[in-house]
Amino acid sequence: MTRQGGKIRVACVVGTRPEAIKMAPLTLALRRDPAFEARLLASGQHADMLIQALAHFGVEPDANLSVMRERQTLDHITVAVLEGVGDWLDANPQDLLLVHGDTTTALAAALAGFYRKTPVGHVEAGLRSHDMSRPFPEEANRALTDRLASFHFAPTPLAAENLQAEGIGGKGVFVTGNTVIDALFWTLARADKSERLEEGAPLVLLTAHRRESWGKPLEEICAAVRDLLERHVGLHFLIPLHKNPQVRDTITKALGGRPRVAFTEPLDYPDFVAAMNRSVFIMSDSGGVQEEASALKKPLLILREVSERPEALDLGTGVLVGANRGRIEREANRLLEDAAYRGSFAERTCPFGDGNATARIVAIIKNHFTEV
Numbered sequence: 001m002t003r004q005g006g007k008i009r010v011a012c013v014v015g016t017r018p019e020a021i022k023m024a025p026l027t028l029a030l031r032r033d034p035a036f037e038a039r040l041l042a043s044g045q046h047a048d049m050l051i052q053a054l055a056h057f058g059v060e061p062d063a064n065l066s067v068m069r070e071r072q073t074l075d076h077i078t079v080a081v082l083e084g085v086g087d088w089l090d091a092n093p094q095d096l097l098l099v100h101g102d103t104t105t106a107l108a109a110a111l112a113g114f115y116r117k118t119p120v121g122h123v124e125a126g127l128r129s130h131d132m133s134r135p136f137p138e139e140a141n142r143a144l145t146d147r148l149a150s151f152h153f154a155p156t157p158l159a160a161e162n163l164q165a166e167g168i169g170g171k172g173v174f175v176t177g178n179t180v181i182d183a184l185f186w187t188l189a190r191a192d193k194s195e196r197l198e199e200g201a202p203l204v205l206l207t208a209h210r211r212e213s214w215g216k217p218l219e220e221i222c223a224a225v226r227d228l229l230e231r232h233v234g235l236h237f238l239i240p241l242h243k244n245p246q247v248r249d250t251i252t253k254a255l256g257g258r259p260r261v262a263f264t265e266p267l268d269y270p271d272f273v274a275a276m277n278r279s280v281f282i283m284s285d286s287g288g289v290q291e292e293a294s295a296l297k298k299p300l301l302i303l304r305e306v307s308e309r310p311e312a313l314d315l316g317t318g319v320l321v322g323a324n325r326g327r328i329e330r331e332a333n334r335l336l337e338d339a340a341y342r343g344s345f346a347e348r349t350c351p352f353g354d355g356n357a358t359a360r361i362v363a364i365i366k367n368h369f370t371e372v
């Protein structure tokens with residue numbers, strides 16, 4: 001495509017905490033580059049957690065649709081983001097709309113772009129668990145977003161292969177690495193000693209929020225935590241609670257009042273990075289944490305039945321344990337009791353990127369819009 005002079009108008013859309021973290025380096029780079037007129041459009045699917053994550057990078061949205069409601073439904077997010085992004089695009093036409101990952105914000109924003117024939121770029125394209133119910137609804141969100149997009153920034157070769165296998169993308173597929181590694185390195189480079197947690201008692205960091213974990217699976221995970229606390233006297237758990245009230249209710253009911261369990265509000269990103277570094281191992285059903293733990297060479301028990309990031313399993317930087325009490329305990333005990341096994345994670349290779357994904361994406365976009 002050829003542009004007739006002027007700046008390349010690019011809007012990055014973010015809705016939730018992980019999108020904020022993973023799109024911040026790209027927004028900063030686009031804003032710095034005089035070839036672009038870069039905007040950041042927040043859907044506000046998450047309110048406080050989104051702004052908290054952006055603030056760490058010193059990035060403010062140019063506009064915020066503030067769609068979040070208490071205990072919101074997927075229908076509400078979809079409709080509000082589709083209409084909100086659509087209206088915003090009508091008032092602020094763009095050469096390219098960048099969306100990220102697998103959220104309902106990403107899908108609805110991509111659809112708004114598609115309806116206006118505004119080219120859409122999908123950052124973190126091509127991830128697949130090949131199970132539409134896990135993670136739900138994110139597997140559908142990312143596959144549908146890939147269908148609508150013209151540019152696919154795949155973090156790994158496997159993600160690019162997934163797209164080719166579905167006949168998506170053709171020449172619009174680029175392997176770039178994941179921008180979360182850029183965000184992580186950016187943060188580590190700026191971390192001062194006060195942001196590093198003191199050495200001390202053995203600590204396990206736990207986060208969980210996925211819809212398919214709500215209810216019984218989350219109770220199983222908490223039961224495993226209780227068993228581990230009993231077996232390992234001196235072991236502590238740090239649990240930054242997701243803002244979602246469904247998640248909070250279950251976890252605080254199951255583990256509230258237990259000694260050696262500390263709940264916190266969502267941590268600022270540098271504090272969360274420090275907590276990952278400080279822990280003996282991490283337990284999480286998060287997507288981003290799978291990539292970060294791998295880059296930090298920190299053992300991770302993945303609280304999911306399947307992962308759309310199988311590279312971590314192939315290279316052994318994460319172990320899939322589901323929400324199965326027995327499996328969680330077996331793997332956790334091994335990590336706590338076998339120092340050689342625990343130490344072997346330091347030797348494992350991170351498949352998710354080298355910290356230069358942002359630069360690659362910016363160069364690809366610039367090249368496309370300025371080529372003659």
Ligand code: UD1
Pocket residue numbers: 016017018045046047048049050068069070071072073074102103104105136137138209210211243244245
């Ligand atoms: C969403 C994304 C998921 C992403 C996750 C990251 C979808 C379908 N899911 O799930 O892909 O991994 O975010 O965290 O897009 N809340 C607050 N304040 C906040 C954020 C949430 O109070 O800052 C509460 C609200 O009551 C809100 C609820 O949490 O209604 C649920 O948020 P929602 O975006 O629907 O779902 P997540 O589970 O966060």
Ligand code: UDP
Pocket residue numbers: 017018021180207209240241265266267268269270272273285286287288289292
């Ligand atoms: N994170 C954070 N503070 C917290 C918990 C997580 O900054 O208290 C970061 C974490 O490092 C990762 C991202 O939030 O980059 C993951 O978000 P989440 O688990 O909500 O979503 P997912 O990655 O599963 O989409």
